[in-house]
Each structure stands twice: as structure tokens, then as C-alpha cells.
Amino acid sequence: MTHTSDGTRIHPAARMYAEELRAGLLDRREFLVRTTALGVSVPAAYAFGGLGSPAEAATPMQQGGTLRIQQEVRALKDPRTFDWTQISNFTRGWLEYMVEYNRDGSLRGMLLESWEANDDATEYTLNVRKGVTWNTGEAFTSADVVRMIAYWCDRSVEGNSMAARMAPLIDAETNKLMAGAVTAVDDHTVRIVLPISDITIIAGMADYPAAVVHSSHDPAAMLTNPIGTGPYLPESLEVGKKGVLVRNVDHQWWGASANGIGGAALDRIEFLDYGTDPAAWIAAIEADEVDMLYQNVNEFIAIGDAIGLEKSEVVTGATVVIRFNQQTLVDGTAIYADPKLREILVKAVDNGICLELGYAGLGTVAENHHVAPVHPEYADIGPAPYAPRDAAARLEEIGMAAFEHELVSLDDGFTKNTADAAAAQLRDAGIKVRRRVLPGSTFWNDWAKYPFSTTEWNHRPLGVQVLALAYRTGEAWNESGYSNPDFDIRLNAALSIADAEARRTVMAEIETILRGDWVIIQPYWRSLYRHFRPGVLGADMHPSFEIHLYKLGFAA
Structure with a gap:
């Protein structure tokens, strides 16, 4: 391993990636996704690649308020069987992720604070973020991480696409997590030992079916018993019409005090379903019925520009x-x-x-x-x-x-x-x-x-x-x-x-x-394009249509 000036450990492959970046063989996004997937922190990856510093929000954000989002409102199901990003955007209010994939291509730790891979990507050490609690008051620990990986590895569950992301960890005979492949070293450290190299394990944890659920999770009770680690709770869900999240005032969200996370400024988030006709989406935002679109497409992009909306493209x-x-x-x-x-x-x-x-x-x-x-x-x-x-x-x-x-x-x-x-x-x-x-x-x-x-x-x-x-x-x-x-x-x-x-x-x-x-x-x-009203913050278009709710708010 090599190190940055601040002592951060750098995977050997990252040096090669940095050389390719400087030679023009990689762009920023490629460099960031490769290096952060192997455990290089986002700030260290920027520094090591000579990219400056990660962009920070410069506009002050007001606390409180209701943000209205045009998006199809779909029925909930077991998260590992999620097959549409729209479902996960709603459940992100209370179900969080171990890893977050961002617009710049970087992978950032959320419920995991960091991770390291060995030279050939056959072993990963996961460092569980300290200070995270479920909204029941229980601590989030390495036992939850081990349990989640086993949950993802169960091929017997119909529609479980997470099994594809965790494939090297699955026993071909039992169709479940291989014995001894994932272990809790202590309350905040997990070790993964793979039979073969796999560079995608961490990126797989960031995909939208990888929402982290409680040990008591029951897909049928996700709305009536919404246990999670996030800052919001579901107030209501009417499939095809409307879904509402409200701030969980009884839960101290870990991100509010975590270095580099922060946010969750809104009191209320409403998802409003206007169907699949883009003309209806534009009509809704023009009529002041919504503040941001899930996406905008085709000739309606020019219309969104013409009526004075902010546009984000990726x-x-x-x-x-x-x-x-x-x-x-x-x-x-x-x-x-x-x-x-x-x-x-x-x-x-x-x-x-x-x-x-x-x-x-x-x-x-x-x-x-x-x-x-x-x-x-x-x-x-x-x-x-x-x-x-x-x-x-x-x-x-x-x-x-x-x-x-x-x-x-x-x-x-x-x-x-x-x-x-x-x-x-x-x-x-x-x-x-x-x-x-x-x-x-x-x-x-x-x-x-x-x-x-x-x-x-x-x-x-x-x-x-x-x-x-x-x-x-x-x-x-x-x-x-x-x-x-x-x-x-x-x-x-x-x-x-x-x-x-x-x-x-x-x-x-x-x-x-x-x-x-x-x-x-x-x-x-x-x-991909998204339009939103001037003054809405944190609404930039994500490459995978993800809406990171804790980043949303209004300019102060």
C-alpha cells in the first residue's frame, strides 16, 4: 500500500489509475469510481488524482419546509427485490445505504464509514460508522452488516437481484451466504473473504435494492412499522397518487453530526404521481403543483428551459x-x-x-x-x-x-x-x-x-x-x-x-x-435531465435517478 500526505492508505491500483488520469486515458468519473471502490476516501481520491477538492454546496439552506417532487408512486416490496428507482427514492426517508454513489462517480461511505481492499480484491475490511442508531434506539453495529449481506445472498427469494451483486459470496449448494465468508471482527469491523477477486462488491452495496433493513424487517409492515436509520418516516402512501414523508422528530439522525454528511433540512417531502406523460409533468411544475421533476425528456427539456426552471444534466x-x-x-x-x-x-x-x-x-x-x-x-x-x-x-x-x-x-x-x-x-x-x-x-x-x-x-x-x-x-x-x-x-x-x-x-x-x-x-x-424551481437545493440529476433526500432543501 501507499499513502497520501494525510496518511490515508491508497490501494496499489490507485497509483496506476492516477497515472492513466494524468495521461488522459481516464476521465474524472472513471478515476473516482475505480479508486473509491477499492477503499480510497473521496477527499483522498481527489487529492491523489490532482482533482482539487470535492464540490461543496455554497448556498446556505433554510431549515424546514415542504418539497414536492413529481415522481411515479409505486407499491413497496422487500427492498432486495426493488426493481424501480422510484420505490427506493421514497423509502430512502428511513431506509439508508451502507455506501452512496454520487454524481461525480465517487462511492462514499454512509452506514459504513470506510473500507479497504487487499491488493487482489479478495478481502475487504468494512469499518462500520460509529454513532448510528436505528429509530428504535438500538445501535447499528457490525452484526447488522453481516446480517444484511446474508439477506442479500439468499437466492431462494424470488426477484432478489442483490444475489447477483453478491454472487461470489454465495454457496452454490445452499444458495445462501458461504459459511465463514463474512465475519464481525468487533462491533464496528467486518471482514469479507472472497473465493475469487471481485471489484464490484462495494459498488453493489450502493445500488438501490441495497437498502438496509432492521432484523425485525417484514416487507408487509414497511409502512406500519417503518424501522430504519434515516431522518424521515412515511406518513402515507397511495399507489399511483401520492407518497408523503415527514421528519422523525423522535429520532436523532446520525448524519446531522457526521463529518461531511449533514443535511435533512426539510420537514416534509411529498411525491406526487402525474403518470407517464411528460406533458403532465411540465404542466404540474408550471402550475406550481410541484417543485422538482424526477426527470425531463425529449422536447419538454426545451420547454422547461423556456419557462425559467433550473436544469441539471448528466x-x-x-x-x-x-x-x-x-x-x-x-x-x-x-x-x-x-x-x-x-x-x-x-x-x-x-x-x-x-x-x-x-x-x-x-x-x-x-x-x-x-x-x-x-x-x-x-x-x-x-x-x-x-x-x-x-x-x-x-x-x-x-x-x-x-x-x-x-x-x-x-x-x-x-x-x-x-x-x-x-x-x-x-x-x-x-x-x-x-x-x-x-x-x-x-x-x-x-x-x-x-x-x-x-x-x-x-x-x-x-x-x-x-x-x-x-x-x-x-x-x-x-x-x-x-x-x-x-x-x-x-x-x-x-x-x-x-x-x-x-x-x-x-x-x-x-x-x-x-x-x-x-x-x-x-x-x-x-x-439525463431534471428541472426544478430556482431556490431548490440538492436536486441535481443523479446518473441512476437516485434522489438523496437528506441533501434536499430550499435556499435560505
Whole structure:
């Protein structure tokens, strides 16, 4: 290990990352996510990389007040099965996270104060923050951390996507946490010992299904018995209408006195559901019914600018995926299990047209492998193949010329528009396609099961995280039903490589396999936008749509 001038321990890989940053081979975001994931504190990472100091809020914030947020209000469920950021944004009032992923790409300790990784990322030491209490008055200790990791590692729980993030810690025979892999050294220290290297463990703890729950947690009683460590409590939740959080006046929130945290200035936070039509979102903020939007899209971004709202933008790995479920049956047959059929459909769609028509050109064209240029290990393998001319003839060859495909999407702005653009191109190529557009209340229930559909995917700090969640065999979020042992082997190898250049070499192979198996049409990477009223603080757009409630408030 090496050290910064203030004595902070620096992982050996961080020196290499700093050299790559200075040579222009890494940008700020890549450098920060890599170094902080290995245990370098955010201030130390900034100093070691010559980036100055982390930005601090310069505007004084008033105490109290009610902030109104436009956002879909969805039903609660067991946090490890959360499948939409909107659910977690509401529960963040009382359910907090061990680690926080921030706009600049850094990973900051929350319920964990810090962590360290050994040289090959096979052992992690987690330092539990002292002074944290549950709103029951009990201390938050290392026993809670060990219990949470075991909770995340339970593969028997349907829809538990956290198991994918903790995969190296899971016993293949029991589908639960391996005995002895995670131990409490003392009340504020936890040691994780992995059978293989894994650079994503800490980043996985920051993802939105990783909300930390009490030992008495009951998913059915999250509203009636809201035990957590956060500064707010749920007052009410009406699915599809309104959710309200209020300050927990009986709980001394740990963050108020923690160095570098602070905040939680508001007395009340209201989430108001205006559906999936962006025109309704703009109308609501223009009519002074809300103070900030969850996001803004397409032509409504210019409207938000024109009416004098503040705008926050971030370039991300957020995307839309048009995928075929290779296991879902259509009239008794898994028709999309045929790679020849998938190839014909994928090659008939021009991703650039989908970006222009689906998202008003507000992003960059993607390459059908779900690893973004903003990801540290992204490998440029060239543009996605586009060859629509012989589609009809090739369909005839495989006996699928008469089949009518049904492309399903949500009824919101950009996913609907993107699916419309893809369907139009398929029809232009002589492929029969009909569209089915569903309201959110219907679409979200079966989002992973449709034979042919369009899904919005959030940004993750590392490309290997996304691939492990979405395409590794048997994972809860593998909505394409994809299974390729060669892909799995190479992905698992990439997860263990701390050296970014070495990981990029393997990633080129992984991207090539995924694209060559014609798994998805993944047309573009989104720039994300949020509008809010002047004077609202802490509302900047997050790469993963997270709203860190304790940061919100009004200018004094």
C-alpha cells in the first residue's frame, strides 16, 4: 500500500489509475469510481488524482419546509427485490445505504464509514460508522452488516437481484451466504473473504435494492412499522397518487453530526404521481403543483428551459433495451430462442434513427452490447451491424415470413417513441410487427417476461455490474432469458480483474459474444435531465435517478 500526505492508505491500483488520469486515458468519473471502490476516501481520491477538492454546496439552506417532487408512486416490496428507482427514492426517508454513489462517480461511505481492499480484491475490511442508531434506539453495529449481506445472498427469494451483486459470496449448494465468508471482527469491523477477486462488491452495496433493513424487517409492515436509520418516516402512501414523508422528530439522525454528511433540512417531502406523460409533468411544475421533476425528456427539456426552471444534466450509462426473451413461449414455442431470427431483427434497426426519433438525439448511439463509453472498462468494438435489405428473404428461409411480432412498451415518452421507431424500421424491412403500449400499472407487473419488449435500464458505475445483473445465466433481472456459458465464464473473470486495461481486453471479448448472439437492440445512451424551481437545493440529476433526500432543501 501507499499513502497520501494525510496518511490515508491508497490501494496499489490507485497509483496506476492516477497515472492513466494524468495521461488522459481516464476521465474524472472513471478515476473516482475505480479508486473509491477499492477503499480510497473521496477527499483522498481527489487529492491523489490532482482533482482539487470535492464540490461543496455554497448556498446556505433554510431549515424546514415542504418539497414536492413529481415522481411515479409505486407499491413497496422487500427492498432486495426493488426493481424501480422510484420505490427506493421514497423509502430512502428511513431506509439508508451502507455506501452512496454520487454524481461525480465517487462511492462514499454512509452506514459504513470506510473500507479497504487487499491488493487482489479478495478481502475487504468494512469499518462500520460509529454513532448510528436505528429509530428504535438500538445501535447499528457490525452484526447488522453481516446480517444484511446474508439477506442479500439468499437466492431462494424470488426477484432478489442483490444475489447477483453478491454472487461470489454465495454457496452454490445452499444458495445462501458461504459459511465463514463474512465475519464481525468487533462491533464496528467486518471482514469479507472472497473465493475469487471481485471489484464490484462495494459498488453493489450502493445500488438501490441495497437498502438496509432492521432484523425485525417484514416487507408487509414497511409502512406500519417503518424501522430504519434515516431522518424521515412515511406518513402515507397511495399507489399511483401520492407518497408523503415527514421528519422523525423522535429520532436523532446520525448524519446531522457526521463529518461531511449533514443535511435533512426539510420537514416534509411529498411525491406526487402525474403518470407517464411528460406533458403532465411540465404542466404540474408550471402550475406550481410541484417543485422538482424526477426527470425531463425529449422536447419538454426545451420547454422547461423556456419557462425559467433550473436544469441539471448528466451523461450516463442509462439506456433503453429492446430485447427478445429467449425462454418465453409464444403460442407454445420459444420463437426467440432462434439466433437466426434474432439476427434478422437486430440488423433491421438503425440505432441512430432510434436515438433521433426516440430521444430527440439527446444522447449517443450505442452498439448493442450494453457497455457504455462512460464505463471504465468499455471496449470500442465498432458500430452495431445494420443490414435490413435481405431481412424478408432471410425470414422466408427460416419459415418466419408470415409471423407477426408484437413489440410491447410502456406508454411513457421515450421508451414508447423508441419502440415506435424500431417497429417502423422493422416494417420497412418487410417484417410484420404490431405494437402494444401498456400503462405502467400493467407493464411493470411482468416487465421481465414479455416475449419482445422495451425496457429502461439505469446507469451503474461499472459495465461488469450491468452485464452480471442483466445477462448472466439465471439472474433475477435477466429479462432476455440469455444463457451462454462462455459469456458467463469470461464475465466472471472480468469481475475479478482490478487492472482496467486487462479488464478492457476481456470486455472486448464479452461485448463481442453478447452482440454476436444477437441478444438485444440497444440503441443509445441517454443524457439525463431534471428541472426544478430556482431556490431548490440538492436536486441535481443523479446518473441512476437516485434522489438523496437528506441533501434536499430550499435556499435560505
